[in-house]
Amino acid sequence: MSKNILYNHHIDSETNLKICGEGEMHGESTGSKEEYQAVRERIGLFDLSCITMIKITGENSLEFLEELCTGNVSAMSEGKIINTLLCNEDGKIIAIIWLLRDEECFFIHSDAEKKKVIWDWLNQHSKKYQEGKVKLEDLCESFKCLSVIGTKAIEIPKRLVSEDTIGLPYLGFEHGKIEDEIDCLLCRYGYTGEYEYRFIIPHESLEKAWHKIEETGKEEGIIRCGLGVLDILMLEMKSVNQNRDILEDTTPLQAGLHWMIYFRKEAFVGKEAIFEEKEKGVSSKLITITLEDGKPLKENSQIFLDSEKIGFIIHSGYSPTLKKEIGLAYIESAYAWVGLEFEAETIIDEKRKLKTVSAPLFITKTVIAAQEG
Amino acid sequence: MEREEIKEKIAKRKDILERVKKILIERLSLPLEPNEITEDSALFGLGLGLDSVDALEIVVGVEQEFDISITDEDMQVFRSVNTIVDFITEKMEEKKKESEHKEENHE
Numbered sequence: 001m002s003k004n005i006l007y008n009h010h011i012d013s014e015t016n017l018k019i020c021g022e023g024e025m026h027g028e029s030t031g032s033k034e035e036y037q038a039v040r041e042r043i044g045l046f047d048l049s050c051i052t053m054i055k056i057t058g059e060n061s062l063e064f065l066e067e068l069c070t071g072n073v074s075a076m077s078e079g080k081i082i083n084t085l086l087c088n089e090d091g092k093i094i095a096i097i098w099l100l101r102d103e104e105c106f107f108i109h110s111d112a113e114k115k116k117v118i119w120d121w122l123n124q125h126s127k128k129y130q131e132g133k134v135k136l137e138d139l140c141e142s143f144k145c146l147s148v149i150g151t152k153a154i155e156i157p158k159r160l161v162s163e164d165t166i167g168l169p170y171l172g173f174e175h176g177k178i179e180d181e182i183d184c185l186l187c188r189y190g191y192t193g194e195y196e197y198r199f200i201i202p203h204e205s206l207e208k209a210w211h212k213i214e215e216t217g218k219e220e221g222i223i224r225c226g227l228g229v230l231d232i233l234m235l236e237m238k239s240v241n242q243n244r245d246i247l248e249d250t251t252p253l254q255a256g257l258h259w260m261i262y263f264r265k266e267a268f269v270g271k272e273a274i275f276e277e278k279e280k281g282v283s284s285k286l287i288t289i290t291l292e293d294g295k296p297l298k299e300n301s302q303i304f305l306d307s308e309k310i311g312f313i314i315h316s317g318y319s320p321t322l323k324k325e326i327g328l329a330y331i332e333s334a335y336a337w338v339g340l341e342f343e344a345e346t347i348i349d350e351k352r353k354l355k356t357v358s359a360p361l362f363i364t365k366t367v368i369a370a371q372e373g
Numbered sequence: 374m375e376r377e378e379i380k381e382k383i384a385k386r387k388d389i390l391e392r393v394k395k396i397l398i399e400r401l402s403l404p405l406e407p408n409e410i411t412e413d414s415a416l417f418g419l420g421l422g423l424d425s426v427d428a429l430e431i432v433v434g435v436e437q438e439f440d441i442s443i444t445d446e447d448m449q450v451f452r453s454v455n456t457i458v459d460f461i462t463e464k465m466e467e468k469k470k471e472s473e474h475k476e477e478n479h480e
Contacts, residue, residue, distance in 0.1 A: 083419055170418050191419075238413050258411040259420045264404055278408055288413070305376070337383045338412070338455050339462070341374040358455035359413040367417070371425065371448065 035225040036320050039150045039194055039233055040364070043217050044225035048198065049144035049206060050112035054119065057105040060133040065106055068125055068269055069099060070252065072262035076101040081171040081189050085260045086121055091251050091273025094121055096242045096260070098189055100173055107139075109187075109198075113243045115140065125269075144206045146199045146213060149233075151365045152220045153195040157186055159216050165197075182209050191239035192230070193364035232317045235326055238288050238359030244315050245286065245328055253282045254330070284311060285336035288359040291316065291325040291344065294352035301344045303329055304351065310335050313344055313354075321362060331356070389439075389458050389465075396434035397454070401427050412455040420453070435461065441468070 038044040056065060066073045071084030080101055086094040095114040100107040110118055119138065126134040148156045157165040161176040165186060168174060173187040182205040190196025201209045214222060234241055240255055252261055252274060261274065291297075303311040316327030335342070338358050343351040394407045401423065403410075414420040416428070423431075428451055432443050435457065441464040450460040 237415075239419075253411075256411040256413050258409055259414050259422075261409075263406070263409045305379070335379070335383075337386055338459070339382050339386060340379055358453060358459050360415065360452050360456075363449045363452055367452075368449070371417075 032229065033320055035223065035229040036232065038221065038223045038225060039192065039229065040321065041151060042221040042223075043148050043150035043153045043156065044229070045210075045213055045217065045222050046147040046149060046225050046227065046230070047210070048147045048227075051140075051145050052108070052110040052112060052115040052118055053139040053143055053145070053200070054108045054122065055105055055137040055139055056108065056122070056134065057137070058129070058132060058134040060129045061106055061135075064126060064129060064134045065099065066265070067267065068122070069097070070261040070265075070268055070270070070274075071099065072265060073099065073101075075262075078103055079172055079174060081173060081187065083171075083189070083260055085252055085257060086118065087252065087268075087270030087274065089270060089273065091270040091277060092248070093242070093246050093250055093252060093255065093257075094118070096240065096246070096257070098187075100187065102173075107185075109145075111243055142203055143200050144203050146201065146206070146209055147190075147196060148199075148213060148217065148222070149190060149192055149196045149225075150194050150222075151369070153197055155220050156213055156217055156222075157197050157199075160212060161186055178205075178209055178212055182212075184209070191237060192233040193237045193360060194233075194366045231315075232319060235315065235317055235328065236319055236321065236361045237364075238328070238361075240286070240328075241315065247314075251277055251282070253277050254284055255286050282333050284330045285333050286314070286328055287331050287336045287338070287356050288361065289313070289316075289327045289329050289354045290322070290357050290361075291327065292353040292355075295346035295348055295350055297352065298345050298347050301346070303331060303354065304343045304345070305335060310342065319361065326361060327354075329354075329356075386458060386462070389461050390454065392438055393435070393454055393457050393461070396431060396438055397421070400430045400434045410454060412458070413453050415453055416451055431457070439465065441465070 035044055062073060068086055069084045070087060071082045076082060078101055082099050084099055085096055088094055095110055095118050097118065098109040100109065108118065122136055126136060154166060160178045168186065168188050170188055173185055176184055176186050178184050178199065182201055185200035187198040187200065188196065199209060231241060240246060240257065246255060252258065297313060297316060301313045302309050303313065311329050311331035313327050313329045316325055319326045338356050340356045342354055344354050346352050390412060391407065394410050397403055397410065398405055416423045431451065436443055439461050441461065447460065450456050
Protein backbone atom coordinates (compact mmCIF):
# COMPACT_ATOMS: atom_id res chain seq x y z
CA MET A 1 0.00 0.00 0.00
CA SER A 2 1.53 3.35 -0.96
CA LYS A 3 1.47 6.23 1.48
CA ASN A 4 0.35 9.70 0.65
CA ILE A 5 2.90 12.45 1.30
CA LEU A 6 0.73 13.68 4.20
CA TYR A 7 0.52 10.21 5.76
CA ASN A 8 2.51 11.19 8.86
CA HIS A 9 0.34 14.28 9.41
CA HIS A 10 -2.80 12.16 9.33
CA ILE A 11 -1.23 9.76 11.82
CA ASP A 12 -0.18 12.69 14.07
CA SER A 13 -3.66 14.16 14.05
CA GLU A 14 -5.10 10.73 14.87
CA THR A 15 -7.12 10.74 11.68
CA ASN A 16 -8.11 7.29 10.52
CA LEU A 17 -6.84 6.28 7.12
CA LYS A 18 -8.77 5.52 4.00
CA ILE A 19 -7.61 3.80 0.85
CA CYS A 20 -8.40 6.05 -2.08
CA GLY A 21 -8.50 5.30 -5.76
CA GLU A 22 -5.58 3.12 -6.72
CA GLY A 23 -4.34 2.38 -3.25
CA GLU A 24 -2.89 5.51 -1.63
CA MET A 25 -3.84 6.01 1.96
CA HIS A 26 -5.48 9.28 2.91
CA GLY A 27 -7.09 10.93 5.89
CA GLU A 28 -10.50 9.52 6.71
CA SER A 29 -12.64 10.17 9.72
CA THR A 30 -15.79 8.99 11.28
CA GLY A 31 -17.22 12.44 10.74
CA SER A 32 -16.54 13.72 14.23
CA LYS A 33 -18.66 16.50 15.69
CA GLU A 34 -15.58 18.71 16.01
CA GLU A 35 -14.79 18.41 12.31
CA TYR A 36 -18.43 19.01 11.40
CA GLN A 37 -18.58 22.15 13.51
CA ALA A 38 -15.29 23.39 12.08
CA VAL A 39 -16.84 23.36 8.59
CA ARG A 40 -20.26 24.73 9.53
CA GLU A 41 -18.79 27.47 11.77
CA ARG A 42 -15.14 28.02 10.83
CA ILE A 43 -12.83 26.16 8.42
CA GLY A 44 -11.91 22.54 7.81
CA LEU A 45 -8.75 21.55 5.94
CA PHE A 46 -9.07 18.48 3.73
CA ASP A 47 -6.43 16.44 1.97
CA LEU A 48 -8.06 15.71 -1.37
CA SER A 49 -4.80 14.70 -2.99
CA CYS A 50 -6.37 11.47 -4.15
CA ILE A 51 -8.93 13.04 -6.49
CA THR A 52 -9.03 12.30 -10.20
CA MET A 53 -7.51 15.03 -12.35
CA ILE A 54 -7.29 14.70 -16.12
CA LYS A 55 -6.16 17.32 -18.62
CA ILE A 56 -7.70 17.38 -22.10
CA THR A 57 -5.99 19.25 -24.93
CA GLY A 58 -6.02 19.18 -28.71
CA GLU A 59 -7.97 21.01 -31.37
CA ASN A 60 -10.98 18.66 -31.08
CA SER A 61 -11.17 18.71 -27.28
CA LEU A 62 -14.27 20.91 -27.19
CA GLU A 63 -16.14 18.73 -29.67
CA PHE A 64 -14.99 15.60 -27.81
CA LEU A 65 -16.20 16.84 -24.42
CA GLU A 66 -19.44 18.20 -25.85
CA GLU A 67 -20.21 14.72 -27.12
CA LEU A 68 -19.42 12.98 -23.83
CA CYS A 69 -20.69 15.43 -21.21
CA THR A 70 -24.36 16.10 -20.59
CA GLY A 71 -23.75 19.79 -19.78
CA ASN A 72 -23.34 22.79 -22.05
CA VAL A 73 -19.60 22.73 -22.69
CA SER A 74 -19.63 25.20 -25.59
CA ALA A 75 -21.18 27.86 -23.36
CA MET A 76 -18.28 27.71 -20.91
CA SER A 77 -15.88 30.63 -20.91
CA GLU A 78 -12.30 30.45 -19.68
CA GLY A 79 -12.06 30.18 -15.92
CA LYS A 80 -15.50 28.56 -15.60
CA ILE A 81 -16.48 25.27 -14.04
CA ILE A 82 -19.55 23.13 -14.61
CA ASN A 83 -20.78 20.15 -12.64
CA THR A 84 -21.86 17.61 -15.21
CA LEU A 85 -22.20 13.92 -16.04
CA LEU A 86 -20.67 11.26 -18.19
CA CYS A 87 -23.39 8.79 -19.17
CA ASN A 88 -23.33 5.64 -21.27
CA GLU A 89 -25.55 5.01 -24.33
CA ASP A 90 -28.28 3.60 -22.05
CA GLY A 91 -28.43 6.90 -20.20
CA LYS A 92 -26.93 5.43 -17.01
CA ILE A 93 -24.48 7.50 -14.99
CA ILE A 94 -20.80 6.67 -15.44
CA ALA A 95 -19.47 9.51 -13.33
CA ILE A 96 -20.27 12.92 -11.91
CA ILE A 97 -17.49 15.32 -12.83
CA TRP A 98 -16.39 18.91 -12.50
CA LEU A 99 -15.28 20.25 -15.88
CA LEU A 100 -12.95 23.27 -15.93
CA ARG A 101 -12.22 25.31 -19.04
CA ASP A 102 -8.79 26.93 -19.15
CA GLU A 103 -7.16 29.05 -21.84
CA GLU A 104 -5.99 26.18 -24.01
CA CYS A 105 -7.27 23.08 -22.30
CA PHE A 106 -9.95 21.50 -20.14
CA PHE A 107 -9.57 19.69 -16.83
CA ILE A 108 -11.80 17.01 -15.39
CA HIS A 109 -11.89 16.65 -11.62
CA SER A 110 -13.78 13.86 -9.91
CA ASP A 111 -13.62 11.44 -6.99
CA ALA A 112 -10.62 9.15 -6.64
CA GLU A 113 -12.82 6.08 -6.96
CA LYS A 114 -13.91 7.13 -10.45
CA LYS A 115 -10.45 7.53 -11.94
CA LYS A 116 -10.27 4.26 -13.87
CA VAL A 117 -13.79 4.37 -15.23
CA ILE A 118 -13.42 7.99 -16.39
CA TRP A 119 -9.97 7.43 -17.87
CA ASP A 120 -11.10 4.32 -19.77
CA TRP A 121 -14.27 6.03 -21.02
CA LEU A 122 -12.38 9.08 -22.30
CA ASN A 123 -9.70 6.94 -23.91
CA GLN A 124 -12.22 4.72 -25.65
CA HIS A 125 -14.00 7.72 -27.17
CA SER A 126 -10.86 9.67 -28.05
CA LYS A 127 -9.78 6.94 -30.45
CA LYS A 128 -12.17 8.05 -33.14
CA TYR A 129 -10.33 11.37 -33.43
CA GLN A 130 -7.16 11.70 -35.49
CA GLU A 131 -3.99 11.22 -33.52
CA GLY A 132 -3.15 14.30 -31.51
CA LYS A 133 -6.51 16.01 -32.00
CA VAL A 134 -7.64 14.94 -28.52
CA LYS A 135 -4.90 14.41 -25.96
CA LEU A 136 -5.49 13.08 -22.47
CA GLU A 137 -3.07 13.48 -19.61
CA ASP A 138 -3.42 11.91 -16.20
CA LEU A 139 -2.40 14.57 -13.65
CA CYS A 140 -3.09 12.50 -10.55
CA GLU A 141 0.57 11.89 -9.77
CA SER A 142 1.99 15.27 -10.70
CA PHE A 143 -0.66 17.47 -9.09
CA LYS A 144 -2.46 17.26 -5.76
CA CYS A 145 -5.44 18.97 -4.22
CA LEU A 146 -5.99 20.55 -0.81
CA SER A 147 -9.33 21.98 0.11
CA VAL A 148 -10.56 24.46 2.69
CA ILE A 149 -14.27 24.33 3.46
CA GLY A 150 -16.28 26.45 5.84
CA THR A 151 -17.99 29.72 6.61
CA LYS A 152 -14.62 31.46 6.93
CA ALA A 153 -12.75 29.52 4.23
CA ILE A 154 -12.57 32.59 2.04
CA GLU A 155 -9.92 33.98 4.42
CA ILE A 156 -7.36 31.38 3.33
CA PRO A 157 -7.02 32.23 -0.40
CA LYS A 158 -7.41 35.92 0.47
CA ARG A 159 -4.38 35.81 2.74
CA LEU A 160 -2.31 33.23 0.89
CA VAL A 161 -2.96 34.00 -2.77
CA SER A 162 -4.44 37.47 -3.20
CA GLU A 163 -7.01 39.83 -1.68
CA ASP A 164 -8.64 39.77 -5.11
CA THR A 165 -9.71 36.16 -4.73
CA ILE A 166 -12.71 37.52 -2.86
CA GLY A 167 -14.06 38.26 -6.34
CA LEU A 168 -13.66 34.70 -7.56
CA PRO A 169 -17.22 33.56 -8.27
CA TYR A 170 -18.68 30.20 -7.34
CA LEU A 171 -17.86 27.76 -10.17
CA GLY A 172 -14.82 29.75 -11.16
CA PHE A 173 -11.07 29.18 -11.02
CA GLU A 174 -7.88 31.15 -11.55
CA HIS A 175 -4.13 30.64 -11.65
CA GLY A 176 -2.16 32.06 -8.74
CA LYS A 177 0.67 31.53 -6.32
CA ILE A 178 0.55 30.62 -2.65
CA GLU A 179 2.61 33.33 -0.92
CA ASP A 180 4.33 34.11 -4.24
CA GLU A 181 6.00 30.75 -4.01
CA ILE A 182 3.86 27.79 -4.92
CA ASP A 183 1.99 27.73 -8.24
CA CYS A 184 -1.62 26.84 -7.80
CA LEU A 185 -4.91 26.59 -9.59
CA LEU A 186 -7.42 28.05 -7.16
CA CYS A 187 -10.88 26.56 -7.76
CA ARG A 188 -14.13 27.50 -6.10
CA TYR A 189 -16.59 24.66 -6.19
CA GLY A 190 -18.10 22.21 -3.78
CA TYR A 191 -21.17 20.45 -2.45
CA THR A 192 -21.51 21.39 1.20
CA GLY A 193 -23.33 24.72 1.06
CA GLU A 194 -20.23 26.42 2.50
CA TYR A 195 -17.37 28.35 0.95
CA GLU A 196 -15.02 25.84 -0.57
CA TYR A 197 -11.69 26.57 -2.21
CA ARG A 198 -9.51 23.91 -3.76
CA PHE A 199 -5.80 24.48 -4.26
CA ILE A 200 -4.39 22.37 -7.10
CA ILE A 201 -0.64 22.33 -6.56
CA PRO A 202 2.43 20.45 -7.82
CA HIS A 203 2.92 17.19 -5.98
CA GLU A 204 6.28 18.25 -4.54
CA SER A 205 4.71 21.34 -2.91
CA LEU A 206 1.91 19.47 -1.17
CA GLU A 207 3.45 19.31 2.29
CA LYS A 208 4.60 22.94 2.20
CA ALA A 209 1.17 24.13 1.05
CA TRP A 210 -0.52 22.06 3.77
CA HIS A 211 1.60 23.79 6.44
CA LYS A 212 1.02 27.24 5.00
CA ILE A 213 -2.74 26.75 4.89
CA GLU A 214 -2.83 25.35 8.39
CA GLU A 215 -0.69 28.18 9.77
CA THR A 216 -2.76 30.85 8.00
CA GLY A 217 -6.02 29.40 9.23
CA LYS A 218 -5.01 29.10 12.90
CA GLU A 219 -6.51 32.45 13.78
CA GLU A 220 -9.84 31.35 12.30
CA GLY A 221 -9.75 28.01 14.11
CA ILE A 222 -8.96 25.77 11.13
CA ILE A 223 -8.76 22.07 11.89
CA ARG A 224 -7.68 19.04 9.87
CA CYS A 225 -10.62 17.01 8.69
CA GLY A 226 -10.96 13.55 7.24
CA LEU A 227 -13.06 12.75 4.21
CA GLY A 228 -15.69 10.98 6.28
CA VAL A 229 -17.27 14.20 7.54
CA LEU A 230 -18.06 15.22 3.96
CA ASP A 231 -20.71 12.48 3.89
CA ILE A 232 -23.03 14.17 6.35
CA LEU A 233 -22.24 17.69 5.08
CA MET A 234 -23.30 16.59 1.59
CA LEU A 235 -26.27 14.58 2.78
CA GLU A 236 -27.73 17.66 4.50
CA MET A 237 -27.60 19.50 1.17
CA LYS A 238 -28.78 16.45 -0.82
CA SER A 239 -25.52 16.51 -2.71
CA VAL A 240 -25.22 13.08 -4.24
CA ASN A 241 -22.23 10.98 -3.20
CA GLN A 242 -21.59 9.12 -6.44
CA ASN A 243 -19.67 6.34 -4.77
CA ARG A 244 -22.54 5.41 -2.52
CA ASP A 245 -25.78 6.91 -3.81
CA ILE A 246 -25.42 6.09 -7.50
CA LEU A 247 -25.92 2.44 -8.39
CA GLU A 248 -24.79 0.75 -11.60
CA ASP A 249 -28.10 1.33 -13.34
CA THR A 250 -29.01 4.74 -11.88
CA THR A 251 -30.01 7.41 -14.37
CA PRO A 252 -29.63 11.19 -13.92
CA LEU A 253 -33.41 11.66 -13.70
CA GLN A 254 -33.75 9.03 -10.95
CA ALA A 255 -30.97 10.71 -8.97
CA GLY A 256 -32.53 14.17 -9.47
CA LEU A 257 -29.54 15.46 -11.42
CA HIS A 258 -31.60 17.12 -14.18
CA TRP A 259 -29.68 20.36 -13.66
CA MET A 260 -26.45 18.70 -14.81
CA ILE A 261 -28.00 18.17 -18.23
CA TYR A 262 -28.32 20.75 -20.98
CA PHE A 263 -31.53 19.42 -22.52
CA ARG A 264 -31.37 21.69 -25.56
CA LYS A 265 -28.06 20.21 -26.73
CA GLU A 266 -28.21 18.59 -30.15
CA ALA A 267 -26.44 15.40 -29.14
CA PHE A 268 -24.51 13.73 -26.34
CA VAL A 269 -23.90 10.13 -25.37
CA GLY A 270 -27.00 8.83 -23.61
CA LYS A 271 -29.32 11.62 -24.80
CA GLU A 272 -31.82 9.35 -26.53
CA ALA A 273 -32.27 7.10 -23.48
CA ILE A 274 -32.51 10.08 -21.11
CA PHE A 275 -35.18 11.76 -23.27
CA GLU A 276 -37.13 8.52 -23.50
CA GLU A 277 -37.13 8.24 -19.72
CA LYS A 278 -38.09 11.90 -19.40
CA GLU A 279 -41.19 11.30 -21.52
CA LYS A 280 -42.18 7.97 -19.95
CA GLY A 281 -41.36 8.96 -16.38
CA VAL A 282 -38.88 7.37 -13.99
CA SER A 283 -39.53 4.19 -12.02
CA SER A 284 -38.04 5.51 -8.79
CA LYS A 285 -36.61 8.73 -7.42
CA LEU A 286 -33.95 9.68 -4.92
CA ILE A 287 -35.55 11.59 -2.07
CA THR A 288 -34.38 12.97 1.27
CA ILE A 289 -35.82 11.46 4.43
CA THR A 290 -35.72 12.11 8.15
CA LEU A 291 -36.09 9.28 10.62
CA GLU A 292 -37.81 9.19 13.96
CA ASP A 293 -35.88 7.68 16.88
CA GLY A 294 -35.59 3.93 16.89
CA LYS A 295 -33.33 0.94 16.52
CA PRO A 296 -30.50 1.01 13.94
CA LEU A 297 -31.53 0.37 10.37
CA LYS A 298 -30.65 -2.66 8.30
CA GLU A 299 -28.17 -1.96 5.51
CA ASN A 300 -30.16 -0.67 2.54
CA SER A 301 -33.24 -0.94 4.73
CA GLN A 302 -36.45 -1.57 2.78
CA ILE A 303 -39.22 1.04 2.95
CA PHE A 304 -42.82 -0.04 3.41
CA LEU A 305 -46.27 1.39 2.89
CA ASP A 306 -48.42 -1.03 4.90
CA SER A 307 -46.78 -4.29 3.89
CA GLU A 308 -45.90 -3.17 0.36
CA LYS A 309 -42.21 -2.56 -0.38
CA ILE A 310 -41.91 0.78 -2.11
CA GLY A 311 -38.21 1.56 -1.88
CA PHE A 312 -35.01 1.37 0.12
CA ILE A 313 -32.63 3.64 2.02
CA ILE A 314 -29.33 4.05 0.23
CA HIS A 315 -27.51 6.16 2.78
CA SER A 316 -28.21 7.63 6.21
CA GLY A 317 -26.40 9.47 8.99
CA TYR A 318 -26.84 11.77 11.97
CA SER A 319 -27.21 15.50 11.28
CA PRO A 320 -25.70 17.53 14.13
CA THR A 321 -27.56 20.64 12.92
CA LEU A 322 -30.99 18.99 12.84
CA LYS A 323 -30.17 16.67 15.74
CA LYS A 324 -31.77 13.73 13.98
CA GLU A 325 -31.00 10.95 11.57
CA ILE A 326 -31.39 11.84 7.92
CA GLY A 327 -30.91 9.90 4.73
CA LEU A 328 -31.46 9.39 1.05
CA ALA A 329 -33.83 6.78 -0.30
CA TYR A 330 -34.88 5.47 -3.67
CA ILE A 331 -38.68 5.37 -3.60
CA GLU A 332 -41.11 4.31 -6.35
CA SER A 333 -41.95 7.48 -8.19
CA ALA A 334 -45.68 7.18 -7.40
CA TYR A 335 -44.77 7.68 -3.74
CA ALA A 336 -41.63 9.80 -4.09
CA TRP A 337 -43.28 12.97 -2.88
CA VAL A 338 -42.37 15.25 -0.01
CA GLY A 339 -44.56 15.30 3.10
CA LEU A 340 -45.35 11.58 3.37
CA GLU A 341 -44.71 9.04 6.12
CA PHE A 342 -43.57 5.48 5.60
CA GLU A 343 -41.77 2.80 7.59
CA ALA A 344 -38.25 1.37 7.33
CA GLU A 345 -37.01 -1.94 8.70
CA THR A 346 -34.54 -2.06 11.58
CA ILE A 347 -31.90 -4.70 12.34
CA ILE A 348 -34.31 -6.54 14.64
CA ASP A 349 -37.11 -6.46 12.06
CA GLU A 350 -38.99 -3.71 13.83
CA LYS A 351 -40.43 -0.81 11.87
CA ARG A 352 -39.20 2.75 12.19
CA LYS A 353 -41.11 5.81 10.95
CA LEU A 354 -39.59 8.02 8.28
CA LYS A 355 -40.73 11.19 6.58
CA THR A 356 -39.97 12.35 3.07
CA VAL A 357 -38.72 15.94 3.18
CA SER A 358 -37.53 18.78 0.97
CA ALA A 359 -33.87 19.44 0.35
CA PRO A 360 -31.56 21.13 1.06
CA LEU A 361 -32.49 20.51 4.68
CA PHE A 362 -31.45 23.96 5.85
CA ILE A 363 -29.80 27.10 4.63
CA THR A 364 -26.17 27.49 5.69
CA LYS A 365 -24.63 30.60 7.24
CA THR A 366 -22.49 30.94 4.11
CA VAL A 367 -25.52 31.06 1.84
CA ILE A 368 -27.34 33.50 4.13
CA ALA A 369 -24.29 35.78 4.12
CA ALA A 370 -24.03 35.52 0.33
CA GLN A 371 -27.73 36.36 -0.09
CA GLU A 372 -27.38 39.38 2.17
CA GLY A 373 -24.55 40.47 -0.10
CA MET B 374 -50.28 7.47 7.15
CA GLU B 375 -53.21 5.87 5.30
CA ARG B 376 -53.20 5.38 1.53
CA GLU B 377 -56.11 7.78 1.05
CA GLU B 378 -54.34 10.50 2.98
CA ILE B 379 -51.18 9.88 0.93
CA LYS B 380 -53.13 10.18 -2.32
CA GLU B 381 -54.72 13.41 -1.20
CA LYS B 382 -51.40 14.91 -0.09
CA ILE B 383 -49.73 13.96 -3.38
CA ALA B 384 -52.55 15.49 -5.43
CA LYS B 385 -52.35 18.79 -3.53
CA ARG B 386 -48.57 18.92 -3.74
CA LYS B 387 -48.55 18.07 -7.45
CA ASP B 388 -50.89 20.95 -8.19
CA ILE B 389 -48.77 23.49 -6.29
CA LEU B 390 -45.54 22.10 -7.73
CA GLU B 391 -46.75 22.40 -11.32
CA ARG B 392 -47.83 25.99 -10.73
CA VAL B 393 -44.45 26.86 -9.15
CA LYS B 394 -42.55 25.32 -12.06
CA LYS B 395 -44.71 27.30 -14.47
CA ILE B 396 -43.86 30.53 -12.60
CA LEU B 397 -40.13 29.74 -12.79
CA ILE B 398 -40.19 28.90 -16.49
CA GLU B 399 -42.40 31.79 -17.58
CA ARG B 400 -41.16 34.56 -15.28
CA LEU B 401 -37.48 33.73 -15.72
CA SER B 402 -37.74 32.59 -19.35
CA LEU B 403 -35.92 29.39 -18.46
CA PRO B 404 -35.20 27.23 -21.52
CA LEU B 405 -36.69 24.23 -19.76
CA GLU B 406 -39.81 22.09 -19.78
CA PRO B 407 -41.48 21.27 -16.43
CA ASN B 408 -40.19 17.68 -16.45
CA GLU B 409 -36.65 19.00 -16.88
CA ILE B 410 -36.70 20.65 -13.45
CA THR B 411 -36.21 18.42 -10.47
CA GLU B 412 -38.02 19.39 -7.29
CA ASP B 413 -34.93 19.53 -5.09
CA SER B 414 -32.89 21.59 -7.55
CA ALA B 415 -31.16 24.33 -5.61
CA LEU B 416 -32.34 27.70 -6.88
CA PHE B 417 -28.96 29.39 -6.45
CA GLY B 418 -25.39 28.21 -7.02
CA LEU B 419 -25.47 24.65 -8.27
CA GLY B 420 -28.84 23.67 -9.64
CA LEU B 421 -30.81 26.31 -11.50
CA GLY B 422 -28.07 28.91 -10.94
CA LEU B 423 -30.44 31.82 -10.33
CA ASP B 424 -29.49 35.19 -8.83
CA SER B 425 -31.07 37.69 -6.45
CA VAL B 426 -32.97 39.47 -9.27
CA ASP B 427 -34.49 36.12 -10.27
CA ALA B 428 -35.43 35.56 -6.63
CA LEU B 429 -37.50 38.74 -6.62
CA GLU B 430 -39.26 37.67 -9.81
CA ILE B 431 -40.16 34.36 -8.16
CA VAL B 432 -41.45 36.14 -5.06
CA VAL B 433 -43.75 38.37 -7.12
CA GLY B 434 -44.92 35.40 -9.19
CA VAL B 435 -45.69 33.27 -6.12
CA GLU B 436 -47.49 36.13 -4.35
CA GLN B 437 -49.72 36.75 -7.35
CA GLU B 438 -50.41 33.12 -8.19
CA PHE B 439 -51.23 31.98 -4.65
CA ASP B 440 -52.49 35.24 -3.16
CA ILE B 441 -50.05 35.14 -0.27
CA SER B 442 -47.53 37.66 0.98
CA ILE B 443 -43.83 36.95 1.39
CA THR B 444 -41.68 38.95 3.81
CA ASP B 445 -37.89 39.37 3.91
CA GLU B 446 -37.77 36.85 6.75
CA ASP B 447 -39.42 34.27 4.52
CA MET B 448 -36.65 34.46 1.94
CA GLN B 449 -34.76 31.63 3.62
CA VAL B 450 -37.35 29.19 2.31
CA PHE B 451 -36.28 29.97 -1.23
CA ARG B 452 -33.71 27.20 -1.34
CA SER B 453 -35.25 24.82 -3.86
CA VAL B 454 -38.51 24.27 -5.73
CA ASN B 455 -39.59 21.84 -3.01
CA THR B 456 -38.95 24.28 -0.16
CA ILE B 457 -41.05 26.91 -1.98
CA VAL B 458 -43.85 24.34 -2.28
CA ASP B 459 -43.56 23.61 1.47
CA PHE B 460 -43.87 27.32 2.22
CA ILE B 461 -46.91 27.79 -0.04
CA THR B 462 -48.61 24.70 1.42
CA GLU B 463 -48.11 26.03 4.94
CA LYS B 464 -49.39 29.51 4.03
CA MET B 465 -52.46 28.10 2.30
CA GLU B 466 -53.28 25.95 5.31
CA GLU B 467 -52.93 29.00 7.57
CA LYS B 468 -55.31 30.93 5.32
CA LYS B 469 -57.79 28.08 5.29
CA LYS B 470 -57.76 27.87 9.08
CA GLU B 471 -58.19 31.64 9.38
CA SER B 472 -61.21 31.66 7.10
CA GLU B 473 -62.75 28.68 8.92
CA HIS B 474 -62.21 30.51 12.20
CA LYS B 475 -63.86 33.64 10.80
CA GLU B 476 -66.83 31.63 9.58
CA GLU B 477 -67.25 30.01 12.99
CA ASN B 478 -67.18 33.42 14.69
CA HIS B 479 -69.68 34.75 12.18
CA GLU B 480 -72.07 31.89 12.93
